[in-house]
Amino acid sequence: MGITVRQPAPRNASIRTAPIRTSAGLVEAGLAEATALPVLEQVAASFAVSVTDQMAGLIDPTDPNDPVARQFIPAGEELRTTPGELADPIGDGPHSPVKGIVHRYRDRVLLKAVNVCPVYCRFCFRREMVGPGSETLDGAELDTALAYIAEHEEVWEVILTGGDPLILSPRRLAEIVTRLDAIPHVGIVRFHTRVPVVDPDRVTPELVAALKGKRIASWLMLHANHWRELDDTARGAIARLVDAGIPLLSQTVLLKGVNDDAETLTRTFRALVQARVKPHYLHQGDLAKGTAHFRTTIQRGRALMRELRGDVSGLCQPTYVLDIPGGHGKVPLTADYLAPDGEGGWTVTDPRGGRHAYSEEVE
Structure with missing residues (x-):
């Protein structure tokens, strides 16, 4: 039931057009x-x-x-939805004490200021929560979210996600960064975004300046899955960020039919490193509804990581990870955290020693 792709209509690269949403x-x-x-x-x-x-x-x-x-x-x-797929596959809900905040790990929180994106990935783990018409934090809700951060002195890192935070205006981003900068125990603000590759013209000098505080350090986690995304325009947007002193890491989702072979992963990670982006995570696909056709098996992912090890520069080696369903945290898919359950599935040990059954739900 796949869609046959044809030649896009001719376009003028100098004219910024709205995304196709229908x-x-x-x-x-x-x-x-x-x-x-x-x-x-x-x-x-x-x-x-x-x-x-x-x-x-x-x-x-x-x-x-x-x-x-x-x-x-x-x-x-x-x-098509498999029995094990979930509306909230990584368990944001149970760890959301106030609207817009997810506090899953002691020293860091997610701040979901916006629930819209310039593109919608077909494998998105928040695909039932984001989209046109989804709520963005209003002024009072943002105040409450920032107050929560200010009241919890253990919070050292704030991760702006969503949605895609870089879809916000520079003025709005600068306001959030400035307010975080004023909270003494916050040391890092991290932006999770696809914008530099999917909408690079949005990365203007004004936006880059808005990401930087006076005291706190700003980092950016770029989501990129294939070397073809990293064309000259995207690399230019990345360069504007790196040249401004913002370190970039990347996260990639392992996707069947997109990047589930060693050659593609190697070329993708090398392209990122050449663009001065350090590959950080390779994610096992989450159990989001209607995404089984994208997921590989964990055995396949581990085999791919073994192919990369040794023959590809260490700079190009991300950590292969699973976000344990239910909000139990993210762990490397190594023998220290993962074991076969003897029935075709896995037992995953979370960072606190808890053990959880995991079924891959692949097609």
Whole structure:
């Protein structure tokens, strides 16, 4: 039930256009066949759709399995849900003491100031919580979230996520950073974003300046899954951030049909390092609803990491991790944390020693 990708309509790179957010818009832009419209509309009824001009321009019309298209163009497989898939696969809800805050680890919190993104990844673990019309923290809610951080002196790092925080205006971002800068025990603000690769023109000097506080250090975690995302425009946006003194790490999701081979991962991690981005995490796909067709097995992921080890620079080696369903934390997928359960599944040990059954739910 996959979507056949065709040549995008010609575009003028000097003109900034709005993302495509409707099924009909995807067909009109040449990103999907008209015959796929009924399936597209079924998927869009449940999960948000958005493709930026930047991503549309990277799709290869000669490749029916294009890795960029697979990440952003809806497919009928999303309508299939396996029994183990979850609306909140990493357990944000149980660890959210106030709206916009997730406090899963003692010394750091997530601050979800916005629940919209410039693009919607088809494998997103928050795909049922983000999208057009989703709530952004209003002034009073942001005050409450920041008050929570100020009251909890153990919080050393604040991670702005969402949604994508870099979709906020520079003025709004600067306000948040300034207010965090004024909380003495906060030492780090980290931004989780896809913007530099999916909407690089948004990374203006004004936005870069807004990310930096006077006292706290600013870091940026870039989400990139394939070397094709790192074209000249994206590398230029990354350079503007790095040249301003903001260190960049990356996180990549292991995705079947996108990057689940050693050659693609090697080329992707090398491209990131050449762009001065240190690969940090390779994520096992989360158990989000309608995403089984993207997940590899853990055995496959571990085998890929073994292929990279030794033959590829240590700078290009991320940590292969699993976010344990239920909010139990993120752990490396090594023998220290993972063991077969004898029934075809796994037992995962969380950072505090708790043991949890885990089923991969793959197709």
